[in-house]
Amino acid sequence: MATTDQEVNELIKREYEHGFVTEIEVDTFEPGLNEDVIARLSAIKKEPEFMLEWRLKAYRRWLEMQEPDWAHLGYEKIDYDSISYYSAPKRKEDMPQSLDDVDPELLRTYEKLGIPLHEREKLAGVAVDAVFDSVSVATTFKEPLAKAGVIFCSISEAVRDYPELVQKYLGSVVPHTDNFFAGLNAAVFSDGTFVYVPKGVRCPMELSTYFRINAANTGQFERTLIIADEGSYVSYLEGCTAPMRDENQLHAAVVELVALDDAQIKYSTVQNWYPGDENGKGGIFNFVTKRAACIGKNSKVSWTQVETGSAITWKYPSCILRGENSVGEFYSVALTHNYQQADTGTKMIHLGKNTSSTIISKGISAGKSSNVYRGLVKFGPRAEGARNFTQCDSLLIGDRCGAHTFPYIESLNKSAIVEHEATTSKVSDEQMFLCRQRGINPEQAVSMIVNGFCKEVFKELPMEFAVEAGKLLEVSLEGSVG
Amino acid sequence: MLSIKNLHASVEGKEILKGINLEIKAGEVHAIMGPNGSGKSTLSQVLAGNDAFEVTSGDVTLNGENLLAKVTEERAREGVFLAFQYPVEIPGVSNLQFMRTAVNAMRHHKGEPEMNAAEFMKLAREVSKQVDLDPAFLKRGVNEGFSGGEKKRNEIMQALLLQPKLAILDETDSGLDIDALKVVSDGVNALRAEDRAILMVTHYQRLLDYIVPDYVHVLADGKIVKSGGRELALELEERGYGWLGIKDEATADSSALSNSAN
Ligand SMILES: Nc1ncnc2c1ncn2[C@@H]1O[C@H](COP(=O)(O)OP(=O)(O)OP(=O)(O)O)[C@@H](O)[C@H]1O
Numbered sequence: 250m251a252t253t254d255q256e257v258n259e260l261i262k263r264e265y266e267h268g269f270v271t272e273i274e275v276d277t278f279e280p281g282l283n284e285d286v287i288a289r290l291s292a293i294k295k296e297p298e299f300m301l302e303w304r305l306k307a308y309r310r311w312l313e314m315q316e317p318d319w320a321h322l323g324y325e326k327i328d329y330d331s332i333s334y335y336s337a338p339k340r341k342e343d344m345p346q347s348l349d350d351v352d353p354e355l356l357r358t359y360e361k362l363g364i365p366l367h368e369r370e371k372l373a374g375v376a377v378d379a380v381f382d383s384v385s386v387a388t389t390f391k392e393p394l395a396k397a398g399v400i401f402c403s404i405s406e407a408v409r410d411y412p413e414l415v416q417k418y419l420g421s422v423v424p425h426t427d428n429f430f431a432g433l434n435a436a437v438f439s440d441g442t443f444v445y446v447p448k449g450v451r452c453p454m455e456l457s458t459y460f461r462i463n464a465a466n467t468g469q470f471e472r473t474l475i476i477a478d479e480g481s482y483v484s485y486l487e488g489c490t491a492p493m494r495d496e497n498q499l500h501a502a503v504v505e506l507v508a509l510d511d512a513q514i515k516y517s518t519v520q521n522w523y524p525g526d527e528n529g530k531g532g533i534f535n536f537v538t539k540r541a542a543c544i545g546k547n548s549k550v551s552w553t554q555v556e557t558g559s560a561i562t563w564k565y566p567s568c569i570l571r572g573e574n575s576v577g578e579f580y581s582v583a584l585t586h587n588y589q590q591a592d593t594g595t596k597m598i599h600l601g602k603n604t605s606s607t608i609i610s611k612g613i614s615a616g617k618s619s620n621v622y623r624g625l626v627k628f629g630p631r632a633e634g635a636r637n638f639t640q641c642d643s644l645l646i647g648d649r650c651g652a653h654t655f656p657y658i659e660s661l662n663k664s665a666i667v668e669h670e671a672t673t674s675k676v677s678d679e680q681m682f683l684c685r686q687r688g689i690n691p692e693q694a695v696s697m698i699v700n701g702f703c704k705e706v707f708k709e710l711p712m713e714f715a716v717e718a719g720k721l722l723e724v725s726l727e728g729s730v731g
Numbered sequence: 732m733l734s735i736k737n738l739h740a741s742v743e744g745k746e747i748l749k750g751i752n753l754e755i756k757a758g759e760v761h762a763i764m765g766p767n768g769s770g771k772s773t774l775s776q777v778l779a780g781n782d783a784f785e786v787t788s789g790d791v792t793l794n795g796e797n798l799l800a801k802v803t804e805e806r807a808r809e810g811v812f813l814a815f816q817y818p819v820e821i822p823g824v825s826n827l828q829f830m831r832t833a834v835n836a837m838r839h840h841k842g843e844p845e846m847n848a849a850e851f852m853k854l855a856r857e858v859s860k861q862v863d864l865d866p867a868f869l870k871r872g873v874n875e876g877f878s879g880g881e882k883k884r885n886e887i888m889q890a891l892l893l894q895p896k897l898a899i900l901d902e903t904d905s906g907l908d909i910d911a912l913k914v915v916s917d918g919v920n921a922l923r924a925e926d927r928a929i930l931m932v933t934h935y936q937r938l939l940d941y942i943v944p945d946y947v948h949v950l951a952d953g954k955i956v957k958s959g960g961r962e963l964a965l966e967l968e969e970r971g972y973g974w975l976g977i978k979d980e981a982t983a984d985s986s987a988l989s990n991s992a993n
């Protein structure tokens with residue numbers, strides 16, 4: 250049908266809903282990176298000596314590293330000296346003690362984004378550690394968590410208050426030598442979240458963080474560390490939106506998860522950063538390293554992600570399955586349109602006996618975008634009886650977009666079992682005509698078809714997030730009928 | 732109700748409809764027969780607004796309004812329903828959700844309140860019984876893995892839910908076993924109403940034993956070459972299309988094949 254493409258174009262044209270800029274006075278470093286900048290950053294954060302050394306070591310190594318170019322991505326070289334490595338909202342004292350201390354302008358920003366902290370405080374027991382630019386500004390629900398013995402705070406606080414835990418685990422899953430972006434992050438990470446769930450504790454609520462990039466030309470280098478001690482359980486939600494900006498903004502986060510014996514971590518992400526305009530101008534560059542170490546026996550980590558934003562996404566939430574019987578899961582929806590590029594997937598590294606992993610990846614491409622699934626399933630020599638199931642589905646909207654699948658399998662153990670399924674489909678003119686013939690408008694039809702396509706992943710999301718994810722897809726698709 | 736005047740339509744530059752004239756009044760049932768590739772599905776799709784087909788000339792009005800000026804979904808909301816010859820699958824979208832979205836689009840158009848999931852579930856269960864489809868089909872993806880006959884019953888189910896003004900049924904009888912033919916016919920007869928017109932494409936006069944049409948038309952090479960009453964179908968069955976000076980079905984084989992993706 251000739252009109253379908255046209256409809257798709259109109260849907261795609263829909264403007265980014267969260268494109269506004271908050272005016273807040275920002276205490277920002279001059280652009281550029283050197284050892285002095287790192288020392289200042291560390292001093293501002295009142296970090297103990299070990300942290301500064303850790304950062305500097307990472308920085309020196311990073312200087313020798315090369316930016317990776319193996320991904321199916323095209324972008325102009327990033328000038329790391331044009332980036333400012335610290336910015337913080339202006340505050341009265343050191344840190345706001347309660348919401349009353351928080352800049353009202355900032356709270357209004359959350360309001361516009363539909364993240365009213367006041368409401369969230371009262372609502373369904375979600376603790377919100379809101380990160381605005383680089384500094385945590387409000388944390389709620391600390392008390393019930395403290396009662397349960399759960400530590401949920403900014404990583405900066407953790408560095409000061411729980412140095413033993415930080416020293417033991419920070420960089421244990423993603424060492425600074427891992428890759429270029431992880432190295433940079435280790436040197437300059439600004440803030441992020443720290444969670445520790447003690448032995449045998451089931452975290453009494455979903456923990457969540459909202460990220461948002463604001464100040465122009467400010468790199469965002471989040472660092473998250475979650476440790477689930479023996480027999481514990483925690484579900485963590487991460488979501489973000491960003492205001493409209495013309496300059497490309499770099500984001501290089503690192504997330505490390507550690508699951509000890511019989512522990513479970515569920516990590517869910519809804520990512521909606523500014524993807525750039527319809528001509529491919531602007532948008533966030535998102536180079537993230539997310540990795541979980543299932544070091545304990547019977548431990549389990551599930552990554553669930555819904556990625557609709559960013560101009561460039563380079564992201565492979567992975568699991569190292571070291572403990573016997575440990576389980577890794579990856580459920581992903583990645584949607585791209587206009588000129589967005591996503592190279593995303595996962596790595597499941599089976600080291601222990603009877604480890605198992607499941608990968609469900611749903612890629613949706615519209616406009617002139619490119620959507621790549623890249624996955625590695627690896628079995629070590631001791632991974633007796635390990636197994637993996639991978640399902641990789643691509644959905645194309647219109648005929649100017651691309652979808653590619655690069656599954657890699659490496660097995661050093663003959664007993665390992667791998668199952669791989671892959672499909673590519675298109676939102677067909679016939680499907681669109683059927684929907685429209687039943688009175689359903691094209692936008693709704695696309696949204697319905699795409700949501701149906703993503704169902705298996707959405708059902709893995711916590712309730713409140715599933716609703717948000719559905720809404721997000723609808724917004725992202727308005728004009729890009731799925 | 733429906734008035735078609737000198738309708739010409741083409742696809743990919745090839746003229747398929749070559750001047751169709753047809754008047755259907757409210758309450759009437761019209762059957763269209765004709766060899767493979769003669770343009771029956773094309774006519775159905777053009778009426779429903781499929782823009783893969785280009786209307787090159789002619790007029791179509793529904794209750795006096797210019798149908799051709801409206802996009803597909805507008806036509807649907809104003810009461811045009813097409814039961815597809817080849818219903819397409821929409822994997823992952825539950826039949827129930829699909830139908831509720833459609834019914835609510837219609838209700839919204841009429842200024843009626845939307846039906847919530849529970850209300851709709853109740854209604855859908857009743858209607859599914861009417862077409863002898865197990866309610867389990869409501870939970871499955873739209874037409875996903877349905878047999879040919881199940882797809883056809885699912886189409887009639889949608890017609891019953893949407894209560895159209897003009898129901899166009901494109902070979903809803905083909906591929907049905909004897910029992911299913913009865914079920915589908917009962918469904919269509921339940922649709923018969925004073926204020927509704929039905930246009931039924933079929934190859935088999937057998938269907939017309941169950942659903943007795945007011946008129947029968949023969950479409951050949953994009954034109955209606957003969958119209959008559961119920962008895963015309965019987966005569967066609969006996970004598971084939973040859974006596975009307977039309978190439979018989981056998982010679983239309985190639986177009987029947989290429990048509991299967993329609
Ligand atoms: N999308 C298309 N592209 C090219 N040709 C088409 C297309 N759709 C239909 N046609 C052609 O138009 C002609 C009429 O097709 P149509 O489907 O209307 O026939 P029909 O009368 O419904 O046949 P049948 O009894 O086999 O269902 C055929 O020759 C067919 O090949």
Ligand SMILES: [Mg+2]
Pocket residue numbers: 771772773816901902
């Ligand atoms: Mg046909």
